Amino acid sequence: MTAEVPAKAAPGLRGPGAERKLDGSRSSLVTDVLAKVIAARTAGAGQAVLDIVDVGAGTGGFAVGIASRGHRVTVVDPSPDALSAARWRAAEAGVTLTAVQGEAADLPALVGEASADLVICHNVLEYVDSPSGALSAIARVLRPGGTVSVLAANTVAAVLQRALAGKYAEAMAMLPDAATGGATPQAPGTAARRFTLPELTALIEGAGLRPGDAHGIRIFSGLLPAGATDSASADALRELEEAAATCPPLRDIATRLHVLGHR
Secondary structure, three states, X not given: OEEEOOOOOXXXXXXXXXXXXXXXXXXXXXXXXXXXXXXXXXXXXXXXXOEEEEEOOOOOHHHHHHHOOOOEEEEEEOOHHHHHHHHHHHHHXXXXXXXXXXXXXXXXXXXXXXXXEEEEEEOOOOOOOOHHHHHHHHHHHEEEEEEEEXXXXXXXXXXXXXXXXOOHHHHHHOOOOOOOOOOOOOOOOOOOOOEOHHHHHHHHHHOOOEEEEEEEEOOOOOOOOOOOOOHHHHHHHHHHHHHHOOOHHHHOOOOEEEEEEEO
């Protein structure tokens, strides 16, 4: 099931709602990384307009920002309500989105094999039936030289947050398996999955892709109590977050992990 919204291109990667999918420092850092990926792909492919798929796109906040640069963007989500909101947001911004209802595992049938220069897979692997199946499907729709952007919740951060809150039993139950580097399995239906960086890297490699840059998103702000940062220090915190995002000891405890995979 597809639907298109009329287009009117506007400059800039960020657009109305682009900050809503990933708030604060998360949005600016991930957006900056994707801007570089898109610039490199357009230069390498020798084409100004890319085919981009946002799987699990929700209400399309991130996708609208990319579509505002004139790229062909398809949003895929199992929720018809989310897709309706994405269509409304696109129309409000005057950009084109193609909306497709479906699951990540069915992506090749929904958008076509080798049809995308970039696939955005943010906050999706936590909820799909099979993360490996979802990434394998994504790999099939990527063109040679294409990239997947994976953003997922970090097991290590969840352990730290619970320990600092005095929830020691919960922290103990969530400890990663030291032997494999993977997350301790959680009971089905009780909570979203979380991942360690080695686990995400293994999933990307298992899909036949080459792991690329990895960033920690919300390293410090994820550990601070609500309201601990006032507006005067917010910029300093954002600067610190971005400076630490690729520093391995700090990156690996971030609330979310952002990893690129290349075909």
